[in-house]
Amino acid sequence: MDVLVPRLSVVVPVFNEEDVLPLFAQRIRPVLDGLDLAYEVLAVDDGSRDATPAVLAAMRRDWPQLRVIRLRRNSGHQNALTAGLHRARGQFVASIDVDLQDPPEVIAEMLRLAEDTGLDVVHGVRADRSTDTPFKRWTAGLYYRLVRRVVGASVPHNAGDFRLLSRTAVDALTGLPEQRPVYRLLVPWLGLPSGEVTYTREVRAAGRSKYPIGKMIRLALDSFTGFSAAPLRVATWLGCAGIALCVVIGGAALAAYLWGTVVPGWTSMFVALMFVGALQLLCLGLLGEYVARMFTTMQGRPPYVVTFDSAVTARPLANQGSAPWTL
Template sequence: MHPQLSVVVPMYQEQEVLPLFVERLRPVLDGLATPYEVVAVDDGSRDQTPVLLQRYRREWPELRILRLRANSGHQAAISAGLMGARGDWVVTLDADLQDPPEVIAQMLALARAESVDVVYGVRTDRSSDSVFKRLSAKVFYAGMRRAGATDLPDNAGDYRLMSRATVDAVNALPEHHRVLRLVIPSLGFPSASVGYVREVRAAGRSKYPIAKMVRLSVDSLTGFSLTPLRLATWFGLGGFLAAVGLLLYALVAKLTGLTVAGWTSTVVIVAAVGAVQLLCLGIMGEYVGRIYTTLQRRPTYYVAHDSLTGQDSRTAAGGAVNRAGELSRTPTPPARD
């Protein structure tokens, strides 16, 4: 039966929380009276996550396993799930149970009642997060709005429901290293939101350390806005004006005989100008790097196995990994009389 609802769940090293996640998610979906599928995207886990998924699939026929050949990252795993999802409505949900699965019913009902394409899950209470996490999230959302992401919902992560039209639009985008929490609002499709209380992680540990959070922020900024480049231009203009002012000051001091021999001011000025130059070069380097990776046209993920077909990318007849990274099939030519 064709599923009306697909739930895409990226997973990486989730053996501790997976039993709890299945225990909460399945009753919610079974109670919707809607044909569904759960697309569990195993992002190259090296623990018992693949084994547990296979075990649950034997007793849960709606569970579909999409295994990536190597760890590709959270956003790439979600993109792989969106590419493979078949439902008329698609929900993206993490497996750590910080975003309660029970909200899916509210999202689906709201989308149908108001005829919107996207329903965002908005965290109305983040008291379970650390002070650093709450502060960094506030800075991130405020900074992205200043950079031009005016449609970005506040405190909305990757927990959302999307219509088939929205998913098709996202899948058609050619960009690499996309950050979906920025890309989807930028489409401008009709949307609504559902508030919920963010819970503590049910088990295991977070897969988003500070380094990955910084990388996500950089990808968000450079992949969505030209503001950093314009900022580099303003830095350059400010440095030029400061240099002109110092030149005029030096000329006046020379003419009035007020020059004082010393190196402190020179060192400070040279260090400041050098720092601004390096900052500007770093900003431009981020954009050049994104252009370089785009021109390489390398897939952001490789699908190793899809339990829907029961075949992997090496043995599937006519199977090939295309530019977007999904497993595709070459049509069989019609037989001739």
């Protein structure tokens, strides 16, 4: 029996979002129904510990286009996106967060732009982030400035994981051997024809943010260590500067000894040792990031583990290799 291939798939990572899920469904379903095309919505439950699985099960009963993919444990936002991309069957695949800060209505505009101009990627770019906290705006601006300097100007400024991809782009992404993907950098790296749709970022519809400062730092580390050797070069230059400083201090100490000058010594020596020790720890930490990535790759463990997929009878999935496990 042939399975209808939807024109559009929408991948929605979900983690402990029992409060906002009904609001999200009320907002996005009329938009997708109004497109007058075959679609599917893949809600990827990233190991939620609240009533999210029950809410999704209830939503499925009267929303036939909704598919639920449940990960056995919390694997992170990017890995939840990976699970959805591997299982999306649409000719176009959109990804959006469930908190409604990215307006679902923009998906229709993205799809029209892609179809009319033949684009493979349409980025959702946040033209107005006034609803974010000042700290969030500052850290986001710093992140994008550093990423564009290190990775390249091809990375759209203020573009997160709200985007539309063609089947060509999805197949290219799912064929990559990334264990810790950062899609806001991977997608521009593909170099496919791309466009942008701007929108105003809204306030969170309900609940609290699931992306605290710790996860933001982790994303930044994955971005820099996964796409550039610049951190290693920074460590190298800091090490060279530390050595040069030690040579200067050593020369000054030798000159003082030869001239017979009494040097207190303890304070300067203590500061120098602390400075050099800090540089060593920084360099070791940066090297450790790369070693950890190599270790993860050598283990070959899947980035996520699926415990339930509401469309297990769908056609076989292409370009998945041996990365994901389905239980």
